[in-house]
Amino acid sequence: MAFSLQIDAHSEIGLVRNNNQDSAYVSPHLIVVADGMGGAAAGDLASAVAIRELQRADEQNLAPNASESGPLVGDQMLEALGGALAKANDALSDLVGWDHSLEGMGTTVCGAMFDGEHYGICHIGDSRGYLLRDGQLTRLTHDHSWVQSLIDSGKITVDEAAKHPHRSLLLKVLNGQPVHTPDFKLVDAKLGDRVLFCSDGLCGMVDDDVILKLLSADKPLDSIVRSLTQAAHQGGGLDNITLIVADVVDYDEALQAVPPQVLGAAEAMKIPEVDFSEPIDLSEIIEDTTRVPRGLPVADAAAIDEKLPDGVIDPDRFEAIRYTPHIASRRRRWIGWVLTILAILALLTAGLFGGRAYLESQHFIGPDEAHVAIYRGIPEQVFGHPLSRLTETSEILVDDLPPYYAARVQNQELRYDSEHAAQTQLEVLGEMAERCKAERAATVPAETPAPQTPGAETSADSASPEPPTDGQSGTTAPQSPNSVARSESPTSSASPNRPDLEACG
Structure with a gap:
């Protein structure tokens, strides 16, 4: 039996960032988010490239002459998604070859193609997919992050990961390099399912149990999306926030006819056309080494007694170059060894100045x-x-x-x-x-009344005023930040206009 998706989505800059580098795409057959990074115009460009290729795959899937057998189903969806992400990866490589200042840009991708009976999941990075089914919240994706690898190996717990100094490090990303391959899987859909795909501007700010509570609310989808966004604000709003919530409902022709929507950076981004018809000048391919990180502080790694793998960067300190740039690409692989030597030499002279400029900012x-x-x-x-x-x-x-x-x-x-x-x-x-x-x-409790004068008749009742009963006390017990974040309604407040996280305790 075929189902339809009822969808609501939102993308915004958040409370701290200067621009929105997230992108998203929603249609009756495809819902996907992309969290771009790379500084300046590179992050939004990377996410827009990924969304463009996925949108093209969706349009080809629904074209009247796309296939004699109709829209893609089952494993065919995974093949289409894989092809779209491969094209996006090639496009990112071409853009870096065309404009070397874009070196280091990348994007996460997380979403699903829907055939009415299955979710075709595609995922790379630390954006997440969730499935709410029969009151249980499960993750559809597995973070490609350093702390997740430590959790998987039993070195740290989930609670420790939330406070880990390297919790933002990523191991895989779509950045034009062939070594970073996305995950794909097929999941059966069920009537009544509710799915959420989001960037880490949501899941990095809000605990899973709060997400479960808000997703489970018996409210319209747009209200649920607002509640989740408000929860991300209460968690700090430190990153761009992009989310898509979709319900699996009975097949509905009206829902199937809803026009696609592009959100975030991809909505306004004009992707440059790359032309490699001109020969490449080797002297112009030398990397801007001020964008390359000098490595993580030794004190950080030593403090937690762990060896970080090559090719990871802390985005909290190097947001402009969140992913380690690799010089080699499919068009420039033959000069990789030359650039590696030049980059090492240049790092010795440029490192001090680039690092100082970053710290000053x-x-x-x-x-x-x-x-x-x-x-x-x-x-x-x-x-x-x-x-x-x-x-x-x-x-x-x-x-x-x-x-x-x-x-x-x-x-x-x-x-x-x-x-x-x-x-x-x-x-x-x-x-x-x-x-x-x-x-x-x-x-503050009122001052204790003065004792009665000697000789005055007293009783146990009059000598000791009764403490207020439940509901009468003028004070409330202080709450820890964790208990506040897990309150019944994260949008409730100690006063009508203040979120719980601002409660004075």
């Missing part, structure tokens, strides 16, 4: 003794030397903040790409602190 909020402060640089050390310096100490006390934000300040988790963004967040923290001080002062 980064800011984070952390503690300066009891106060909230802004630092320039990153909260890391190399051989015991800090990679940051204090630039401003505010009058805000860390203890005056809501518990959730106090912890984030103490852990130096509030990181920004500009001083203006850090200053803006500092002002927000100041407002939170003032509000919490006022709320906490209002809940």
